[in-house]
Each structure stands twice: as C-alpha cells, then as structure tokens.
Amino acid sequence: MKIALFATCIVDGMYPRAAQATVALLERLGHEVVFPKGQACCGQMHVNSGYFKEAVPVVANHVRAFESEDYDVAVAPSGSCVASVKHQHPMVARRAGHAGLEERATAVGKKTYELSELLVDVLGVTDPAIQLGSYFPHTVTYHPSCHGMRLLKLGDRQAGLLRGVKGLELVDLPEADQCCGFGGTFSVKNADVSSAMLADKTANIRSTGASVCAGGDYSCLMHIGGGLSRQDSGVATLHLAEILASTETEPAAVPGPAGQTVKVVVK
Amino acid sequence: MSRTPLGMPGLRPGSGNLFAEEKFPSAARRELGNAQLRRNLKHATSTIRTKRLNVTGELPDWEELREAGSALKTSVMARLPELLEAFEANVTARGGTVHWARDAEEANSIIHGLVKAEGVDEVVKVKSMATQEIGMNEYLEEHGTAAYETDLAELIVQLDHDKPSHILVPAIHKNRTEVRDIFLKEMPDVDPDLTDEPRRLAMAARAHLRAKFLTAKVAISGANFGIADSGTLGVVESEGNGRMCLTLPETLITVMGIEKLLPTFADLEVFLQLLPRSSTGERMNPYTSLWTGVTEGDGPSNFHVVLLDNGRTNALADEMGRSALHCIRCSACINVCPVYERAGGHAYGSTYPGPIGAILSPLMTGVEAEENGSLPYASSLCGACYDACPVKINIPDILVHLRGKDVDAHRGGMPTQMDVGLKAASWALSDGRRLGAVEKLLPLGRAAAGKDKKIKKLPGIAAGWTQSRDIPAPPSQSFRDWWAKEHKES
Amino acid sequence: MSTRDHILAAVRTALKDAPAVPEVPRDYRRDGDLAQGAVIEVLVDRLEDYKAGVTVVAEAQVPDTIQGLLADAGTYVVPAGLNPAWFGWETDLARVKYDGGSHGTLSVTALDATDAVVTGSAVTVAESGTIILDGSPDQGRRAISLIPDHHICVVHSSDIAQILPEALRRLDGTRPLTMISGPSATSDIELERVEGVHGPRRLDVIITT
Numbered sequence: 001m002k003i004a005l006f007a008t009c010i011v012d013g014m015y016p017r018a019a020q021a022t023v024a025l026l027e028r029l030g031h032e033v034v035f036p037k038g039q040a041c042c043g044q045m046h047v048n049s050g051y052f053k054e055a056v057p058v059v060a061n062h063v064r065a066f067e068s069e070d071y072d073v074a075v076a077p078s079g080s081c082v083a084s085v086k087h088q089h090p091m092v093a094r095r096a097g098h099a100g101l102e103e104r105a106t107a108v109g110k111k112t113y114e115l116s117e118l119l120v121d122v123l124g125v126t127d128p129a130i131q132l133g134s135y136f137p138h139t140v141t142y143h144p145s146c147h148g149m150r151l152l153k154l155g156d157r158q159a160g161l162l163r164g165v166k167g168l169e170l171v172d173l174p175e176a177d178q179c180c181g182f183g184g185t186f187s188v189k190n191a192d193v194s195s196a197m198l199a200d201k202t203a204n205i206r207s208t209g210a211s212v213c214a215g216g217d218y219s220c221l222m223h224i225g226g227g228l229s230r231q232d233s234g235v236a237t238l239h240l241a242e243i244l245a246s247t248e249t250e251p252a253a254v255p256g257p258a259g260q261t262v263k264v265v266v267k
Numbered sequence: 268m269s270r271t272p273l274g275m276p277g278l279r280p281g282s283g284n285l286f287a288e289e290k291f292p293s294a295a296r297r298e299l300g301n302a303q304l305r306r307n308l309k310h311a312t313s314t315i316r317t318k319r320l321n322v323t324g325e326l327p328d329w330e331e332l333r334e335a336g337s338a339l340k341t342s343v344m345a346r347l348p349e350l351l352e353a354f355e356a357n358v359t360a361r362g363g364t365v366h367w368a369r370d371a372e373e374a375n376s377i378i379h380g381l382v383k384a385e386g387v388d389e390v391v392k393v394k395s396m397a398t399q400e401i402g403m404n405e406y407l408e409e410h411g412t413a414a415y416e417t418d419l420a421e422l423i424v425q426l427d428h429d430k431p432s433h434i435l436v437p438a439i440h441k442n443r444t445e446v447r448d449i450f451l452k453e454m455p456d457v458d459p460d461l462t463d464e465p466r467r468l469a470m471a472a473r474a475h476l477r478a479k480f481l482t483a484k485v486a487i488s489g490a491n492f493g494i495a496d497s498g499t500l501g502v503v504e505s506e507g508n509g510r511m512c513l514t515l516p517e518t519l520i521t522v523m524g525i526e527k528l529l530p531t532f533a534d535l536e537v538f539l540q541l542l543p544r545s546s547t548g549e550r551m552n553p554y555t556s557l558w559t560g561v562t563e564g565d566g567p568s569n570f571h572v573v574l575l576d577n578g579r580t581n582a583l584a585d586e587m588g589r590s591a592l593h594c595i596r597c598s599a600c601i602n603v604c605p606v607y608e609r610a611g612g613h614a615y616g617s618t619y620p621g622p623i624g625a626i627l628s629p630l631m632t633g634v635e636a637e638e639n640g641s642l643p644y645a646s647s648l649c650g651a652c653y654d655a656c657p658v659k660i661n662i663p664d665i666l667v668h669l670r671g672k673d674v675d676a677h678r679g680g681m682p683t684q685m686d687v688g689l690k691a692a693s694w695a696l697s698d699g700r701r702l703g704a705v706e707k708l709l710p711l712g713r714a715a716a717g718k719d720k721k722i723k724k725l726p727g728i729a730a731g732w733t734q735s736r737d738i739p740a741p742p743s744q745s746f747r748d749w750w751a752k753e754h755k756e757s
Numbered sequence: 758m759s760t761r762d763h764i765l766a767a768v769r770t771a772l773k774d775a776p777a778v779p780e781v782p783r784d785y786r787r788d789g790d791l792a793q794g795a796v797i798e799v800l801v802d803r804l805e806d807y808k809a810g811v812t813v814v815a816e817a818q819v820p821d822t823i824q825g826l827l828a829d830a831g832t833y834v835v836p837a838g839l840n841p842a843w844f845g846w847e848t849d850l851a852r853v854k855y856d857g858g859s860h861g862t863l864s865v866t867a868l869d870a871t872d873a874v875v876t877g878s879a880v881t882v883a884e885s886g887t888i889i890l891d892g893s894p895d896q897g898r899r900a901i902s903l904i905p906d907h908h909i910c911v912v913h914s915s916d917i918a919q920i921l922p923e924a925l926r927r928l929d930g931t932r933p934l935t936m937i938s939g940p941s942a943t944s945d946i947e948l949e950r951v952e953g954v955h956g957p958r959r960l961d962v963i964i965t966t
Contacts, residue, residue, distance in 0.1 A: 007746045007747070009696060009702065011746060012702070012706065012745050012746045012747055013702075013705075013706050013709065013741065013745050013746075014739070014741055014742065015742070016742050016744070016745055016746035016749055017742075019746040020746065020749065035747075035750050035754075037699055038698070038699040038700075039699050040695075040696045040697065040698060040699050040701070040702040041696035041697075041702070043696065045689070045692065046689055046692070046693060047667060048648055048667055048670070049670060049674070049685065049689060050643075050667065050669075050670025050671040050672075050673055050674035050675075051671075051674055051689045051690075051693070052671045052674075053675075054689055054690055054692075054693035055693070057693060057694075057697035058693055058696045058697045060697070061696075061697040061698055061699070065699060091664075095671075146647075146648075146649035146650055146651075147650070150649070150650035150651070150653070150654055151650060177651075178605055179605050179647045179649035179651070181605070181647055182647065183646070183647025183648055183649070184648075185685065186644065186646065186647045186648070187647075187731065187732055187736075188685075188728050188729060188731045188732055189292060189644050189685075189728075189731070190291070190292050190295065190606070190644060190645060191292075191731025191732065191734055191735075192292065192295060192296040192299055193292075193295050193299065193606050193609050193610055193645075194647065194731075195734060195735040195736075196299055196305075196609040197605050197606075197609060197647070198735060198736065199735070222738070222739070223736060225739065226732070226735075226736030226737045226738060226739075227735055227736050229721055229736070229737040229739070230723075230735060230736055230737050
C-alpha cells in the first residue's frame with residue numbers, strides 16, 4: 001500500500017521523531033511511504049480560535065498538497081489533526097462559500113487516518129510485539145487525547161497497541177478521560193484554568209508511578225510534558241509511534257521530561 | 268444599563284441576567300483562588316457524573332432516545348410559529364391566559380401586574396431558570412413584593428444573598444457546613460443546635476417553608492415542557508415544593524421560554540426519560556406535575572402563562588447556533604465540563620453557566636454585548652459536553668462558530684497579539700515551502716533554550732503558557748529536512 | 758402591533774432560511790418485553806431503591822395491609838371514590854377524613870393536620886418506579902396526596918407498564934397528572950440524596966396481584 005504521511009506542523013517542527021517512527025513502522029510492515037511536499041498544517045489552531053478567514057488558505061494548502069500525490073491512504077500521528085482534516089476542513093470551506101473546496105476537502109478527509117486507526121483497522125496490527133517487533137521495557141501510563149477519544153472514537157485502539165508491546169507495563173491513569181487543558185490557544189487565553197486542569201492531569205500521571213506518559217497527540221503531550229518538566233517530575237512523555245517503533249536492537253531512548261533529547265529511531 | 272437592540276429587524280437581544288460583566292479569564296482567575304470552592308465543585312461534579320453514567324448506561328436504547336430528542340427539538344424550532352399558536356389556543360381553551368413578553372422588562376412588568384391584581388405582596392416560587400434569567404425576584408422586590416424561593420438550593424442561595432452557580436444545584440458551590448452556617452444566620456426560628464447533616468438541613472428548610480406553602484395565594488413557576496397540541500405544561504422536580512406551588516395557591520403564573528414546546532403529549536415519552544437521567548442521575552425524579560389550563564376543583568383557579576422571547580429569536584436566527592435552543596436545562600454538560608469544574612458557575616456571569624451557557628448567553632444577547640464575547644473561549648474544546656448532552660447539541664462546534672463571530676466583530680480595530688500571531692501563522696502554514704523556511708530557524712530556538720534544553724519564559728500572550736509549563740528545545744532539524752536528506756531531494 | 762405579533766414575526770424572521778422539519782427517528786423501545794411477573798419484580802426493585810415501602814399482596818389482602826400501614830396514623834384522608842371495602846376494618850370513624858364528592862373538600866389546614874392518605878393510582882412505570890395519579894375519583898385531587906406526610910398508594914398489577922411510552926399511551930394528557938417516584942427527596946447539599954422534604958416523607962406502595 002502507498003501511504004501518504006501527514007506529519008502535522010507540530011511534529012514536523014518540534015517532534016520529528018514521531019514522524020520518523022511512523023515512517024519506520026509503516027515500512028516495517030512493507031508499505032511505501034510518501035511525503036507530500038506542499039503540506040504544512042491542518043489549520044485547527046485558526047479554526048478553534050475563530051479565525052475562519054485565515055484558516056481558508058491553510059485548509060486549501062492541505063487539500064492541494066494531498067491531491068498532488070498519488071496514494072492509497074493518508075496517515076497522521078495525531079487524532080486532533082485528523083479530526084480537523086475530516087470534520088473542520090469541509091466546514092471551513094462551506095463557511096467561506098467554496099463549494100468546490102468543500103467537496104475536495106471531504107474527499108481528502110475520507111482517505112485520512114489517525115495512526116492507530118490505520119494500524120488496527122486497515123493494516124491489521126493485532127500484536128505489535130510480533131508484527132512490529134515493538135519492545136519498550138518501561139512502566140507507561142497513557143493519556144487518551146480528547147479529539148481521538150471523542151471525535152474519532154478511537155476507543156481502545158491506542159491503549160490496545162501499547163498493551164501489545166513487549167516489556168511494556170501499562171498502568172491505568174486515574175481520570176484518564178479528563179482533558180489535559182491544552183485546547184490550543186485556550187492554554188494562552190485562559191491560562192489559569194488551563195494550568196489548573198494541567199495540574200490535575202500531571203498529579204494523576206505522577207500518582208501512577210510510571211516513568212513515561214504515552215499519547216497519540218504531540219500537542220497534548222507537549223502540554224503535559226511542559227508541566228511535568230516544570231515540576232521536575234522525572235516523568236517523560238512519548239508518542240505512541242515512538243514506543244511502537246522501539247525494538248530490542250534499537251530501543252527508543254526515554255527523553256527528558258520536556259521531551260528534550262532527540263534520539264532518532266529509524267529502522 | 269441600556270442595551271441597544273442589534274441584529275435583524277424584529278429581533279432583539281436578550282436582557283436581564285444574561286451577561287458576563289467581566290471577561291471570563293479574569294473572573295475565572297479570581298474563582299480559582301477559592302480552594303474551598305474547588306473542593307466543593309470537584310466533589311459534587313464527580314458524584315453526579317458517576318450517577319449519570321450509571322443510569323444512562325443501563326438503558327439499552329439511550330442513543331436512540333438521544334436521536335429522537337434531537338430530531339424532535341430540531342422539528343420544534345423549524346415549526347415554532349405554528350406550535351406557539353397552537354399552544355396559545357389550547358391553553359386559552361382550557362381556561363388559562365397567555366401573555367407574551369419580548370424581554371426581561373416586559374415579562375417582569377406582566378408578572379408584577381398579575382401579582383398586584385391578586386392583592387398580595389408575597390409569592391412562593393418554584394425553581395425556574397426563566398425567572399432567574401429575567402431577574403424577576405429582584406424586580407418584584409424593588410416593587411414591594413417578596414418572592415420566596417422554595418427549592419432547597421435556591422433557598423440557600425437566597426438566604427445567603429448570593430447568586431446561583433449551577434442550573435440544577437444552584438448551591439453546588441457551598442458545602443454542608445457553609446449551608447448550616449447560612450441557616451443559623453439567616454433562617455428565623457431555626458434550631459440553634461442544627462448540625463450540618465444534609466437530612467437535618469433539609470428538615471430545617473421544610474419547617475421554614477411549610478407555613479408559606481399553606482397560605483400562599485400566588486405561586487410562580489417555570490416550565491420544563493409545554494405541549495403544543497394540548498396546552499399542557501410540565502414541571503419536573505424532587506422535593507415536592509413544586510407540587511406545593513403548582514397545586515395549593517389560587518393563582519399560578521408560569522414563565523416559559525418560547526423554545527420549551529414539544530409537539531405532542533406522547534413526545535414526553537422521550538424527554539421524561541432523557542431529562543432525569545441526564546440531570547440528577549436518577550431513573551426518574553421524585554415528582555413530575557403536568558397540568559392543562561384550569562381543572563375545576565383541583566389546583567389553582569386562575570392560571571397564566573408568560574411566553575418569553577428575551578433573545579431566543581436572536582439565537583434562533585443563527586443557523587449554526589440555533590440548536591442551542593434545544594437545551595432542556597439538564598446540566599449534564601456543566602457536570603462534565605473540566606472548565607466549569609475549576610472555575611465554577613459565577614465566573615460565567617450569566618444565569619447560564621458552563622458549556623451551554625458559554626453558547627446560549629452570547630447567542631441570546633449577541634457576542635458584542637458586555638463581555639459575552641469572552642464566553643465561547645471558556646472551553647478547551649474537549650467535547651465532553653457534546654457526548655453528555657441528551658439532545659446532542661454540538662456545543663464544541665457552536666463554541667468555535669461563536670469565536671468566529673467574535674473575531675469578525677473585532678476586525679478593523681486595533682489588532683491584538685493574537686490577531687497578528689495568527690495572521691502570520693496563516694501565511695506560514697498555508698505553504699509547505701514557507702513553513703520549511705520558518706523551520707530553518709529552529710536552531711535559534713534550540714540555542715535560546717540553553718543547556719537544560721528547556722524554554723522557561725516566553726514574552727507577551729505566550730507568557731500564559733510558561734506560567735506552568737516549559738517548552739522543549741526545538742530539534743536541530745525538522746522532519747521535512749530529514750525526509751529531504753533521506754530521500755536525496757533538494 | 759401586539760407583543761404577541763411582534764414575537765411571532767421575530768420567530769418567522771429568524772426562520773427565514775426555512776429549515777427542514779426532520780423525520781423523528783423513533784427507534785427507541787415503544788413497548789416492554791418482560792412478562793408480568795418480571796415487570797412487578799422490576800417495579801419492586803426500583804421502589805425499594807427510592808426508599809419507598811413496598812408490599813405485594815393479593816387483592817383480598819389489601820384491607821389488612823392498609824390497616825397495618827395506618828397503625829401509626831392518628832387520622833387519614835380517603836378520596837371519595839376509593840373502594841370503601843378497603844376500610845371495612847375501621848372502627849374509629851373519627852380517624853377517617855373523606856375528600857371529594859358529597860363529602861366536600863378538606864381545607865389545607867385540615868389536610869396539614871392529617872397524618873396519612875390512601876389513594877389508588879392510574880398507571881405505573883416499572884422501569885423507573887414511577888406511579889402516576891390522574892385525579893380520578895379513587896385518587897382525588899392533587900392536594901390530598903401531597904400535604905399529609907404519609908402516602909399509601911395502591912397499584913393494581915394490571916395498571917403496571919414496563920416502560921414509560923406504554924404508560925403514557927394509557928393516560929389522558931389533559932387531566933392533572935402527578936408522577937411519583939419515591940418519597941420527596943433532595944440532592945441539593947453536596948449531591949447527597951435525602952429522602953423526605955416537602956412532599957410526603959413516607960411512601961408505601963401496595964401492589965396487588
């Protein structure tokens with residue numbers, strides 16, 4: 001299968017290792033990965049902040065980029081960005097009165113999958129330890145990001161994949177379904193409430209005794225990791241893709257709490 | 268305060284207690300400082316969340332009921348003119364009188380006139396969001412009429428000269444000890460040895476209100492439902508204070524928003540399942556009263572309905588936002604909202620707090636009114652409210668829609684840091700080459716982060732981020748660059 | 758132009774996009790699927806959950822059951838249309854206060870001075886433990902089942918529906934209806950449920966088979 005990678009702007013610029021890990025996983029399964037060069041961002045920061053007009057060129061760019069490449073399905077290591085591509089892009093186009101763009105955005109959205117969704121539903125990954133060689137000998141807790149959980153209805157897909165990683169001990173996160181308080185510009189506009197939500201999230205994470213908090217969205221992980229780092233908690237954040245890509249021969253390094261260390265894991 | 272009518276001809280914004288007088292972030296900051304409030308809210312909201320999930324989970328057809336509820340409300344909004352006319356005709360035919368009020372002032376004036384006509388200077392009240400919204404108690408008091416709240420929580424709030432902070436449990440911000448102290452201070456004839464046991468507190472309220480119920484000549488209520496094809500009204504309650512008010516006085520005045528209609532009596536089969544389970548987390552609330560006009564020999568002989576617009580038509584005119592009017596005031600969205608749980612209800616200013624309030628208030632008044640434009644931002648868009656809503660109001664989508672209205676309302680003025688930042692971001696993020704060029708600057712950020720590879724302080728609006736969070740040093744190269752090198756592209 | 762016409766005009770203006778009226782999907786349960794015995798079991802479970810007293814008896818046992826439940830009551834109200842045979846055991850006629858029909862109506866003060874009330878019921882919903890009164894002669898006007906502190910309510914098994922939609926179909930919506938699910942209660946203080954506030958603090962249900 002030919003799979004187009006949507007790296008997402010935050011992973012592209014801040015956490016490239018999550019995209020590299022995604023490439024590694026897909027290639028390990030025997031698929032061809034392409035990277036549509038024109039891609040940039042899904043635009044949800046603009047949409048969610050009410051800047052619909054400014055979101056239009058961002059959406060148009062994404063649609064153009066993913067129309068210009070030939071592929072079977074597209075994948076992104078982010079529930080939130082995939083939800084934006086699927087749900088927000090047609091809406092932004094409709095609001096702007098671009099019926100043509102709406103139709104094209106809907107078509108792109110239909111072919112776009114969140115990583116765990118692609119692995120489980122399309123590529124049939126049921127046993128990461130065997131099928132992907134996943135090995136990560138650490139105690140891990142897992143934060144299910146809101147948009148993956150509620151907009152994409154990912155259910156148990158991400159946690160299920162983590163459970164199938166050799167050596168990994170998954171511990172339940174208390175109040176896991178509570179938002180971490182990121183919410184894009186919410187964390188800046190309503191910084192106090194956001195910080196209060198984050199404080200509860202990090203306290204819950206620290207109560208598990210896990211050394212790593214895993215997730216499927218680097219936006220939330222940047223937020224959670226930023227709090228864990230400020231608290232000098234010693235707990236790291238890591239993307240699901242990086243954990244799945246970690247193997248016995250090339251184990252992923254556990255980064256510092258703010259995710260500082262960049263250890264490229266590519267097979 | 269003068270509120271200039273805005274919007275389309277014929278539409279006027281709501282008035283009364285629908286306004287955030289202070290921007291949400293600063294009001295929330297103040298409330299967050301109250302540790303007792305946060306403990307009370309955390310305890311109460313987590314208790315009710317668990318109860319709700321238990322009773323919604325046990326119904327095999329919960330999702331089908333939600334679908335039906337949502338479609339019924341959509342249909343009511345689309346058919347509102349004919350349903351209102353039918354409701355009016357049926358109430359009138361059954362001996363009731365229908366009044367119409369465009370805003371809070373008109374409603375209060377009608378109600379006061381009706382009370383005065385009965386020659387009394389006090390009324391008993393059933394808990395009602397509509398009367399809170401129009402500030403009826405304050406209006407009546409200013410005009411020499413005492414309105415006694417009879418719901419326990421409303422009584423607590425009224426005795427404490429406070430404001431409700433939740434639409435279902437208005438005193439949710441108070442714990443038992445605080446309630447005991449209020450009763451000891453404000454309730455005449457209260458037992459000085461009153462403890463803070465909830466049962467003892469409820470009994471004190473019973474004793475306090477008993478004589479009022481038995482002697483009241485006029486009662487004022489809201490309504491959970493109005494049935495168009497019969498003129499029937501319904502009030503859903505728990506304590507029996509509603510039954511007392513709806514049954515014993517000679518005159519009953521019911522204030523109902525025009526959106527509260529259901530087409531037929533049979534439609535209650537949907538809503539009387541959705542509401543109690545979503546609201547108090549019970550299979551059914553202890554008491555539901557349904558009455559149609561006046562019944563000879565049973566209940567009030569004099570019945571009035573005040574149909575209230577107060578900005579509802581303003582909300583109805585917003586195609587994206589009109590489904591906010593589907594709200595049945597269950598409060599499920601409030602109880603699951605992480606922002607409400609921290610900030611509490613007072614931070615929203617309006618009678619309607621939480622996620623539904625953050626859309627309903629600005630829809631009814633317009634986003635330009637007071638600080639209501641700050642309310643749609645009071646959400647991380649986590650979506651828990653949409654999942655919990657029994658009539659499937661897509662609150663996150665409407666929040667985002669109203670943010671768009673707020674941003675558009677401010678275009679042309681002095682650009683804010685957010686405006687400048689997001690416009691620049693739009694330029695960079697709408698072209699892969701431009702983003703790639705910006706990413707070439709990543710090593711600069713890496714250098715700024717210093718030895719521990721953390722950025723601990725950012726300037727301007729981003730300072731809010733670094734008040735409690737670090738940012739990791741950026742990587743030495745972007746994924747895009749890495750990919751290009753790996754694939755030997757330029 | 759009247760206020761009424763202003764509002765109706767505003768509603769029409771607001772709807773000038775002529776939104777579609779959707780078909781309402783009624784895929785929820787409209788009818789129950791349990792046998793009568795199981796329905797009664799569900800009802801008993803729900804009523805007990807609300808802290809109501811429940812007795813399931815044969816019709817012939819109703820008078821004795823009522824007599825037992827009224828043991829503590831100095832006086833009690835009986836609606837004029839309730840089966841008089843249920844009170845054949847009563848020897849102290851001063852305990853009984855009739856309301857309605859040729860007896861006239863008791864004042865609020867008189868009702869407040871009465872300890873208990875016995876009524877029949879129109880329809881009952883097992884799944885939610887909800888008894889519905891419709892003001893028929895065996896139930897009387899709404900005030901009599903509200904003011905006395907102890908309500909004894911007789912439910913005939915033939916009047917029990919498993920789920921709410923079935924029950925509503927058996928009712929005339931224009932009668933004054935009271936739906937009762939347990940004794941009055943409040944959860945206003947810390948969401949802790951307290952049974953017994955303004956409405957009757959004690960509810961006893963007699964289910965006849």
